[in-house]
Amino acid sequence: MIEIRPIDASFQRWDALLALILSSFAYMDDIIDPPSSAHRLTLASLAQKAHDEIAYVATDETGKLVGCVFCKPEAATLYVGKLAISPDHQGKGIGRLLLAKAEEVAANAGLRALRLETRIELVANHNTFARWGFVKTAENRHAGFDRTTSIEMQKQLS
Template sequence: MTIEIRRVDQSFDRHGDLLELILRAFAYMDWRIDPPSSAHRLTPALLKEKASQECAFVAQDGGRLAGCIFLKPEPDALYIGKLAVEPTMQGRGIGRRLLVTAEATAREHGLKALRLETRIELIENHRVFSGWGFHKTAENRHAGFDRTTSIEMRRELE
């Protein structure tokens, strides 16, 4: 397996395939989280627009999409969103390679930290992100909820 990380630019024309990848990667959480994932509101057109407004990257194995990450510069950190790895390819270091890309992007923007949010119910994600050096910084709730629905995690860059 030779994974290539590629920036999603104007020449990228596989937004439908990218949406399918995200939905497959997030499917395991469908019955576990409330409210449902915002991934269900995405369309190929919305992904194309999102990629034009943020820093988006895909991981490819030959012509096959293996993963993606969307990065949004904020005043004090680079926000990581829609980090997804093809379920049949998880455990092969693709997520970590995308995270290295996020670190490089943060440095390019002069940012010294990475930030992400993960749902409160997804304990296994909390462990993975902790293993990647992230620590919990806040608990958040979606509009209309009277309980914590997500946690915010942050990783300072050296």
């Protein structure tokens, strides 16, 4: 049984959360350029991110952190970032549960779409997000790059 709960002032498992994010993003290390911003996270910056945004964790029946998502309300969309599922729990529907929570956050804020960015090289991620109702809306490049490094995708909510 997976439980989704908000990261609030009582949350103290920053080490486990950072480890979860880094382990779930590790497969990207030899694929994407520039490196993932996950590598710049520290315990303090992660705690600040959770304070500044709306964040949730997923735990399994043993209480182990197995997923997370960070949501940031924008003018017209809810930005979904750091959607991370532990490698040994991927493919079990946890990502969908966390995105459903993001949809709930968006609806409560009166926002009609979710927005995310994924690296251009991560075609499997593009396909997964497309299956979940996201469509490509833009191509972006990181500072200093003369090529597309990421794509933006949105999911319209009813």
